[in-house]
Amino acid sequence: MPELPEVETVRRGLAPLMEGAVVARVEVRRPDLRFPFPPRFAARLKGRRVEALSRRGKYLLAELDTGLVLLMHLGMSGSFRVEGLSQPVGNGSLYYARAKDVGHDHVVMHLQGGLRVVYNDPRRFGFMLLLRREDCEAHPLLAGLGLEPTGNALSAEALAPRFAGRAAPLKAVLSDQRVIAGLGNIYACEALWRARLSPRRTAGSLVRADGRASERLVRLVAAVRAVIADAIEAGGSSLRDHVQADGTLGLFQNRFAVYDREGEPCPRRSCRGVVRRIVQSGRSTFHCPLCQR
DNA sequence: CGCATCCCCTGCCTGC
């Protein structure tokens, strides 16, 4: 599932249940995901109270009362669901599993009071680590992260030095976590369409000779901020996903302009283009060759 | 250093 809007949606769903809750025990059903679980992982979580559930880029951070931080990444296919609720609340995607999925339930956090927070990840590209709070900022996985596209950190002037001189295509630089934290394949494509910029244009071409941001970069930043805000508001995107009775899954996939829409007409009014799929850095890029320049 | 390619893993869809 997870680019920034999906991770933020998960955070908003879990936070009311986990913040203030005490971990009664943790089941870890295999030795590793992408990385091995840390030594004594379950034991170090047991009895801890979750003080806050926060997010940085595509990472979730559960801050514990001992000063430890449980750092979680969902990879390509990671998801959480909650069991033991008397009735669903928040985002419905947190509360649904098909019978055949349970074999990929790798971590179960039992909270005092009876709720279970279950981490499921078929492809196992996700991971969980334990860090000391004071080590987080300098940790290699977090230290290199770029600007958050939510809030006010992301601006054209802040981005200009990071784009300057770069020959890599815009699409690659936009989904580089060291530049902007949280954009992935979907939202990079969608932002470029909104900004009417070709995914093949070089990142450096958006910076003026004097090093300042061009009008195109200003447009791109506005598009990134808008698409992320819109997607969060829609509860993220649910791809190739189950229709669910309560209908509370993320809905942004219905509003994709180009992603996974190869062959469809460009949705921009007055554009007669057709959405094309190309491959960049080994991954699909969807764009309109007519209005994205 | 920057950039492209390959790889990790499972599931699903397509075409034969």
Next chain:
DNA sequence: TGCAGGCAGGGGATGC
């Protein structure tokens, strides 16, 4: 119906 191949929202390691 079975099977092979390609593709999928992640990012790290490698080699040029």
